[in-house]
Amino acid sequence: MNNRLFYFALLNLLLKSCICIESFEKNIPNYNIEELNSFREGKKLLVLDIDNTLLDHKLVRPFLQEFLTRAYNNYDIVIWSATEMQHIRRKLEFLNAIDNPNYKIAFCLDLSAMAVIDDKHILVKPLSLIWNKYKQYSSMNTIIVDDLSKNFILNRQSGLWIKPFKKSHVNIHRDRELLKISDYLEFIAQVNNFQTLNHNEWEKYRIEKFKSPNVHCKRGI
Numbered sequence: 001m002n003n004r005l006f007y008f009a010l011l012n013l014l015l016k017s018c019i020c021i022e023s024f025e026k027n028i029p030n031y032n033i034e035e036l037n038s039f040r041e042g043k044k045l046l047v048l049d050i051d052n053t054l055l056d057h058k059l060v061r062p063f064l065q066e067f068l069t070r071a072y073n074n075y076d077i078v079i080w081s082a083t084e085m086q087h088i089r090r091k092l093e094f095l096n097a098i099d100n101p102n103y104k105i106a107f108c109l110d111l112s113a114m115a116v117i118d119d120k121h122i123l124v125k126p127l128s129l130i131w132n133k134y135k136q137y138s139s140m141n142t143i144i145v146d147d148l149s150k151n152f153i154l155n156r157q158s159g160l161w162i163k164p165f166k167k168s169h170v171n172i173h174r175d176r177e178l179l180k181i182s183d184y185l186e187f188i189a190q191v192n193n194f195q196t197l198n199h200n201e202w203e204k205y206r207i208e209k210f211k212s213p214n215v216h217c218k219r220g221i
Contacts, residue, residue, distance in 0.1 A: 031113055033133060037104035039076050044189060045137045046075035047127065047144040049151065050091055051083070054178075056168035060095060065102070067178035072103035074189035080109040080125050080144070082151075117154070127155045140193045145181065160184075160199040 048054065054061050071077060079097075081088050088108050092098050097105060109130075114123040125146070131138050144152050145160045152159030163177050184202045191197060197205075 031129065031133075033107050033109070035107045036098075037106055039106055039134070039136070043076045044074060044141040044143070044194075045078065045130070046071050046185065047078045047080050047125070047130070047142065049144075049146040049148070050079060050081040050088065052147040052164040052166055053145060053162055054165070055091060055095065056165045058094075059168040059172060061165045061168070061178055062172060062175050063178045063182075064095065065100075067182050068097065068100070069102040070182045071185055074186065075143075076106045077103065078106050078109065078130065080113070082111050082114060082123060082125075085110040115154075122150060122153075124153050125151045127152070127158055139195055143185070143188075143194060143199065157195055157197075158199075160202055 054064055068077065079088060079092065081091075085108065088110055089098070092105065092108070097103075109125075111123070113125075113129055115126045116122065117124055125144065127139070127142055127144060130142070139155065139158050142158050143160055144155065144158055145162050146152060147162050147164040149159060149161045160181070162181065165171070165175060165177070168175075180203065184205060187205060188194065188197060
């Protein structure tokens with residue numbers, strides 16, 4: 001009986017989610033995306049959170065500039081943060097990520113671009129907002145990196161959870177997450193379809209990369 005109740009609750013949540021997302025997608029044309037820089041042909045898409053992913057208050061996560069520079073070789077970069085656009089721009093200026101000579105931010109999305117998926121008003125980041133506007137991108141060539149996995153609950157196959165950058169005054173000297181994810185992003189850049197990957201095992205893929213240059217990425221169980 002408990003199992004039945006569990007699956008009933010899960011089904012109910014999924015149905016509500018579908019209804020909310022259907023309503024959200026109908027309103028997608030109303031969202032005004034201000035492009036900061038042009039997209040480049042043949043590049044994949046990297047969607048990045050800011051708070052506790054790249055920044056902890058006024059402390060920048062180690063290796064951020066190297067991370068963005070390396071990522072830009074293979075990916076167009078979008079910033080999506082659960083805050084207002086004015087705060088996003090202020091943070092990007094602080095990070096020296098606007099008009100940087102080594103990489104460009106394609107555009108930013110803020111809190112108003114997020115969707116509510118159930119009665120608890122859980123806010124998430126539906127990648128369909130981007131995919132419906134920019135047809136060159138899809139689940140085949142998009143990855144979102146966020147310290148909150150619930151943000152990509154509607155696109156789990158496209159999400160990579162990063163360890164939160166918190167208590168940075170203590171952890172800043174030993175945090176290497178952006179370096180490690182840089183390796184992974186470079187490793188998978190040649191994969192034609194990201195749906196064949198399991199980003200939950202990104203560290204395993206990264207290790208395999210250094211074991212064998214001919215290793216093939218396969219979906220995990």
